[in-house]
Amino acid sequence: MLRLGVVGCGEQATNNLLPALKNAPGAQIVGLCDIDAARLDSAVQRFGITAGYRDYRELIKSQSVEALILAGPPQMHAEIADHAVRNNIAVFVEKPPTVTTEQLERLADLAETRKVVTGVGHNLRFARPYLVFCGLASEPEFGRPQSFQIRFLCNKPKEPLWGLDCAVRSFLLAQAIHPIDLTLQWLDSDYDLAVTAHAAADGSILLHCLLQGSKVTGLIVTGSMAPSFIFDVSLISDQSMMIGLDSLWNIAYRGVSNEKVPYLPTPRSWRLTSEPSPLDSGYIRSGYQGELDAFVRAITHGAKGPPTFREELPVYRAIDRIERSVKAQLARGR
Numbered sequence: 001m002l003r004l005g006v007v008g009c010g011e012q013a014t015n016n017l018l019p020a021l022k023n024a025p026g027a028q029i030v031g032l033c034d035i036d037a038a039r040l041d042s043a044v045q046r047f048g049i050t051a052g053y054r055d056y057r058e059l060i061k062s063q064s065v066e067a068l069i070l071a072g073p074p075q076m077h078a079e080i081a082d083h084a085v086r087n088n089i090a091v092f093v094e095k096p097p098t099v100t101t102e103q104l105e106r107l108a109d110l111a112e113t114r115k116v117v118t119g120v121g122h123n124l125r126f127a128r129p130y131l132v133f134c135g136l137a138s139e140p141e142f143g144r145p146q147s148f149q150i151r152f153l154c155n156k157p158k159e160p161l162w163g164l165d166c167a168v169r170s171f172l173l174a175q176a177i178h179p180i181d182l183t184l185q186w187l188d189s190d191y192d193l194a195v196t197a198h199a200a201a202d203g204s205i206l207l208h209c210l211l212q213g214s215k216v217t218g219l220i221v222t223g224s225m226a227p228s229f230i231f232d233v234s235l236i237s238d239q240s241m242m243i244g245l246d247s248l249w250n251i252a253y254r255g256v257s258n259e260k261v262p263y264l265p266t267p268r269s270w271r272l273t274s275e276p277s278p279l280d281s282g283y284i285r286s287g288y289q290g291e292l293d294a295f296v297r298a299i300t301h302g303a304k305g306p307p308t309f310r311e312e313l314p315v316y317r318a319i320d321r322i323e324r325s326v327k328a329q330l331a332r333g334r
């Protein structure tokens with residue numbers, strides 16, 4: 001069994017990662033770590049893992065940890081990921097792995113030199129309804145994707161996070177990183193970017209990002225100006241086919257048929273919908289189970305895992321470009 005240690009026992013670890021890891025085949029959580037004694041004690045009790053540490057170095061040494069799961073602020077991710085990689089310990093880091101692109105580049109280089117498995121938490125890539133969406137799009141009858149649109153709207157953060165001095169970068173690292181990651185999966189590495197930004201008096205922002213690749217155009221509508229969390233995606237192909245996924249729940253697959261049916265017009269549009277069972281919830285639907293299982297398999301079987309530090313770099317480069325554009329617009333609007 002792969003010996004896993006988890007560092008950071010806050011909301012994300014205790015609500016999502018630890019429960020999902022409990023079911024991960026081929027791995028065993030051997031210890032937890034948090035600098036906050038109350039959080040550590042509460043996680044130790046709740047998950048029945050007796051080995052709790054306030055210092056991650058102690059956890060690694062005492063429990064002969066082979067892989068680490070990190071869920072804290074990005075400064076913590078960068079520091080502990082560096083230590084892990086230098087000690088040949090595989091490391092999975094919640095998003096955002098680092099504050100800056102330069103830090104991520106250094107970690108990616110180091111991990112490649114030392115041949116250490118790395119992973120970044122992009123659970124939506126592994127969410128079951130999104131995998132169905134991608135599966136439908138990969139069928140030959142769907143044709144070639146032309147336009148990928150995503151709305152990822154939240155009501156936070158409106159202020160800087162993690163001690164950063166910039167609310168825009170905080171939002172991009174905390175929230176927009178998800179839709180940017182999904183959109184880049186459909187584009188070539190080269191794309192033109194156009195961004196429009198709106199800012200409200202309460203510090204919230206709303207962004208429209210148009211990413212124009214040579215084959216597919218991506219449109220991201222994201223921001224902290226929404227009343228609540230809204231997430232949907234859609235894809236249009238050159239065969240007039242369309243797939244929509246709403247709230248990681250309802251899938252609508254649309255197309256045109258030339259088949260002759262009495263009384264009905266030809267050609268006519270059709271629409272197939274798929275709704276999950278009310279019982280289909282939890283870590284498989286949200287992708288936490290899938291990303292952690294994939295990370296374990298990447299270590300134990302050399303399988304394709306969640307995005308590595310290297311594979312995360314295009315997301316950071318997009319974040320840098322969007323941040324520059326938003327800041328320039330907001331400065332002009334002042």
Ligand SMILES: NC(=O)c1ccc[n+]([C@@H]2O[C@H](COP(=O)([O-])OP(=O)(O)OC[C@H]3O[C@@H](n4cnc5c(N)ncnc54)[C@H](O)[C@@H]3O)[C@@H](O)[C@H]2O)c1
Pocket residue numbers: 007008009010011012013033034035036039054056071072073074076094095096121122123174
């Ligand atoms: N993928 C997702 O859907 C998703 C959702 C929520 C949060 N996240 C990410 O998960 C991470 C954690 O978020 P959270 O909401 O759990 O935050 P949180 O503040 O609730 O928890 C972070 C924990 O890390 C601990 N910590 C900080 N520095 C430490 C150190 N040096 N050593 C050990 N422990 C340390 C803190 O004491 C705290 O308990 C963030 O990076 C966030 O972006 C991802």
